[in-house]
Amino acid sequence: MYLGIDCGTQGTKALVLDIHSGRVLGEGSAGHQLISGANGRREQEPADWLQAFELATARALQQAGVSGREVLGIGVSGQQHGLVLLDAKGEVLRPAKLWCDTESAAENAQLLDLLGGESGSLERLGVAIAPGYTVSKLLWTRDHHPEVFARIAYILLPHDYLNYWLTGRFCAEYGDASGSGYFNVRTRAWDSQLLESIDPSGALSRALPELIESHRCVGPIRPQIAELLGLNPRALVASGGGDNMMGAIGTGNIAPGAITMSLGTSGTVYAYADQPRVSPHPQVATFCSSSAGWLPLICTMNLTNASGAIRELLGLDVEAFGALVGQAPIGAQGVLMLPFLNGERVPALPQATASLHGLTTDNLTRANLCRAVVEGTTFGLRYGLDLLRDSGIRSDAIRLIGGGAKSAPWRQIVADIMGAPVACPQHTEAAALGAAIQAAWCVSHEQGEALSLDSLCERCVTLDETRGAQPDALRSRAYEGVYQRYRELVRQLQ
Ligand SMILES: Nc1ncnc2c1ncn2[C@@H]1O[C@H](COP(=O)(O)OP(=O)(O)OP(=O)(O)O)[C@@H](O)[C@H]1O
Numbered sequence: 001m002y003l004g005i006d007c008g009t010q011g012t013k014a015l016v017l018d019i020h021s022g023r024v025l026g027e028g029s030a031g032h033q034l035i036s037g038a039n040g041r042r043e044q045e046p047a048d049w050l051q052a053f054e055l056a057t058a059r060a061l062q063q064a065g066v067s068g069r070e071v072l073g074i075g076v077s078g079q080q081h082g083l084v085l086l087d088a089k090g091e092v093l094r095p096a097k098l099w100c101d102t103e104s105a106a107e108n109a110q111l112l113d114l115l116g117g118e119s120g121s122l123e124r125l126g127v128a129i130a131p132g133y134t135v136s137k138l139l140w141t142r143d144h145h146p147e148v149f150a151r152i153a154y155i156l157l158p159h160d161y162l163n164y165w166l167t168g169r170f171c172a173e174y175g176d177a178s179g180s181g182y183f184n185v186r187t188r189a190w191d192s193q194l195l196e197s198i199d200p201s202g203a204l205s206r207a208l209p210e211l212i213e214s215h216r217c218v219g220p221i222r223p224q225i226a227e228l229l230g231l232n233p234r235a236l237v238a239s240g241g242g243d244n245m246m247g248a249i250g251t252g253n254i255a256p257g258a259i260t261m262s263l264g265t266s267g268t269v270y271a272y273a274d275q276p277r278v279s280p281h282p283q284v285a286t287f288c289s290s291s292a293g294w295l296p297l298i299c300t301m302n303l304t305n306a307s308g309a310i311r312e313l314l315g316l317d318v319e320a321f322g323a324l325v326g327q328a329p330i331g332a333q334g335v336l337m338l339p340f341l342n343g344e345r346v347p348a349l350p351q352a353t354a355s356l357h358g359l360t361t362d363n364l365t366r367a368n369l370c371r372a373v374v375e376g377t378t379f380g381l382r383y384g385l386d387l388l389r390d391s392g393i394r395s396d397a398i399r400l401i402g403g404g405a406k407s408a409p410w411r412q413i414v415a416d417i418m419g420a421p422v423a424c425p426q427h428t429e430a431a432a433l434g435a436a437i438q439a440a441w442c443v444s445h446e447q448g449e450a451l452s453l454d455s456l457c458e459r460c461v462t463l464d465e466t467r468g469a470q471p472d473a474l475r476s477r478a479y480e481g482v483y484q485r486y487r488e489l490v491r492q493l494q
C-alpha cells in the first residue's frame with residue numbers, strides 16, 4: 001500500500017493505493033483555513049496543514065479498511081510556490097504566503113526589473129518570475145518583517161515542509177523547486193546569486209535545502225510521526241513534488257503528447273517535455289516535472305474560486321449551478337465575465353479586478369451569470385493553451401481533472417472552447433494519486449528493484465469512459481467569436 005497526500009489551498013486530500021491492483025482503496029480529506037486580506041494577502045498556517053494531514057490520512061485508511069502498518073511509502077504533493085520560513089530550531093516563523101498571494105506583486109515587479117524584465121528573467125532562470133512565485137515573498141518579508149527575516153534558518157516550499165515534518169530532513173526536489181523563482185530550470189540548480197541580491201550576507205542561500213532527484217526517497221518516517229498517523233514505522237517518504245507535477249503523474253502525463261487541464265482553485269494546463277525548451281512567451285512557465293523531465297505550464301488564478309463566488313452569491317449547490325450553466329446558450333446571450341477576482345497571472349493582469357460585460361434588462365438572468373463565469377474562466381485557460389500551442393506543444397487530447405471536471409456541462413464547454421476531445425481519469429484527485437504512484441517508484445529505487453514510472457502509470461491511471469466530451473465543430477465556431485471578444489476586453493484592460 002502507498003499513501004498519497006495532496007496539500008492544496010482548500011484542504012488536504014489523502015488516498016490509499018494498492019500498487020498491485022492499481023486500485024485506490026480509500027480516500028479522505030480535511031479543510032484548511034485561508035487568511036485573506038483586501039491587499040491581496042493569501043496565507044495559511046502550516047500547523048493547519050499538519051492537522052489536516054492527520055485527519056485526511058485517518059479517513060483514507062478507514063475508508064480503505066486497511067491498517068496503516070501496511071503502508072510502504074508516502075508521497076506528498078503540495079500547492080506550488082508557498083513560502084515556509086523556519087528558525088534554527090525548525091519552528092515556523094510566520095504564516096506561509098501562498099501561490100495566490102498578490103500582496104507581494106510589487107516585490108515581484110522590483111525583482112523582475114533587477115533581472116532585466118521578462119526577457120532577462122527567461123534568459124537567466126528559464127522562467128519569467130510572476131506574482132505568486134516564492135522569491136517575491138522573500139523580498140516582501142525582508143521589507144515588511146525584518147525581525148522575521150533576520151531569524152530565517154530554512155526556506156521550504158509547502159511539500160518540502162511536510163516532508164521535513166515526516167522525516168526530520170530538509171530537502172527539495174526539482175519540480176517544486178523550479179517554481180521558486182530562485183532556481184535555474186536549464187541547469188537544475190538554485191540561483192544563489194539572486195538571493196544574494198535580496199540578502200548580501202548570504203544567509204538566504206545558506207537556508208536553501210539540498211536538492212534530490214525525483215526518483216529518490218527523502219528518508220524513513222520519524223517514529224513519533226508514524227505513531228501519530230498509525231503508519232508503518234519503516235515506511236519511506238518519497239521526494240514528492242508540486243501539485244501540478246504530481247497531477248501530471250496522476251494523469252499519466254509523463255511523455256510528450258498529452259495535455260492535463262486542472263479546474264481547481266487555480267486553473268492549470270500543462271504538458272511533459274524531455275528537454276527544457278523554454279518558450280519565448282513569458283507566461284509559459286517551463287517548470288521541471290517531478291518525473292525527471294520538464295513541465296511547460298500556464299496557470300490562471302481564477303477558476304473555481306470565481307465559479308464558487310457566483311454560485312454562492314446565487315445560493316446554489318453545485319448541481320443547481322451545473323443545471324443553470326447547461327440552460328444558457330453559448331455566449332450567455334451576450335453576458336461576458338472577466339473573472340479576475342484575485343488579480344491574474346495568465347493573462348498577466350496582477351492588479352486587475354473582475355467585471356461583467358454586455359448586461360441588458362433581457363439577459364440579466366441567473367443562468368447567464370452561471371454560464372458567463374464558466375465561460376470566462378475557461379477562456380483564460382484557452383488563452384494559456386494558445387500560448388502553449390504557439391510554443392510547439394501538442395494538444396491532441398485533454399485530460400481534465402479538478403473539482404470543475406465533475407460538471408458535465410463544464411466538460412463540454414472545455415471540449416468546444418479548446419477544440420479538442422476531453423477525457424477524465426477515474427480518479428480526479430490526480431495529484432494525490434500521482435504522489436502515491438511516485439512513492440511506489442521511489443521506494444522501488446530504494447530497494448534496488450527499480451520499477452518504471454511508465455508501467456506504474458499504466459497500471460494505476462485509468463480513464464472514465466462515461467465522462468468524456470467531444471468537441472463539436474459548430475459549437476467551437478460559435479465560441480470563436482465570443483473568445484475574440486474576451487481577448488479584446490483583455491487587451492483593453494492591459
Ligand atoms: N460539479 C461541480 N461543478 C462546479 N464546481 C465544482 C463541482 N464540484 C466541485 N466543484 C468545485 O471545485 C472546487 C474544488 O476543486 P479541487 O478539489 O480541484 O480544488 P483544488 O484546487 O484541488 O483544491 P485545493 O485548492 O485544495 O488544491 C470547489 O471550489 C468546488 O466548489
Ligand SMILES: O=C(CO)[C@@H](O)[C@H](O)CO
Pocket residue numbers: 008009078079080081099100132179242243244266267268299
Ligand atoms: O501556482 C500554481 C501553479 O503555478 C498553482 O497551480 C498552485 O500550484 C495551486 O496549488
